[in-house]
Amino acid sequence: MDATTDQRPLKRTRGRQKIEIKKVEKENSRYVTFSKRKNGIFKKATELSTLCGADVAVILFSEHGKVFSYGNPNVEKVLDQYLAETEEGDDNSCVLESGSNGGTLTQTLQEQDYEKSLRRLEEMKRTLKMVKKEQ
Secondary structure, eight states, rough: OOOOSSOOOOSOOOOOOOOSSOOOOOOOHHHHHHHHHHHHHHHHHHHHHHHHHHHHEEEOOOTSSEEEEOOOOOOOOHHHHHHHHHHHHOOOOOEEOTTTOOOOOOOOOHHHHHHHHHHHHHHHHHHHHHHHHHO
């Protein structure tokens, strides 16, 4: 093997470079970055679902409030499954906060999870309405 067959052509680009993770200042560049990274996240979610058989849901809100979503099998089914899982809890009690009258207010973890799930459900319902409007 002589030296001429071992030479590689010179690179004309810098290749993939590491970037500093901070907000992109230029609006147009920020929009392009969002679009590319959104597609990348959706692609990774698809790969995870395909390779591992996982149910996946991704919901993104752009800087301007536009909603983008991906779900496999679909977003609604995955969210329903998540909410059903978070409703299950155990009856352990814990101190939540001190009351204004000096007493202690206690609440079970199950009640805390239930209230949190209700808030999430309302938020997800609003999100689904926005997603349906976009489709």
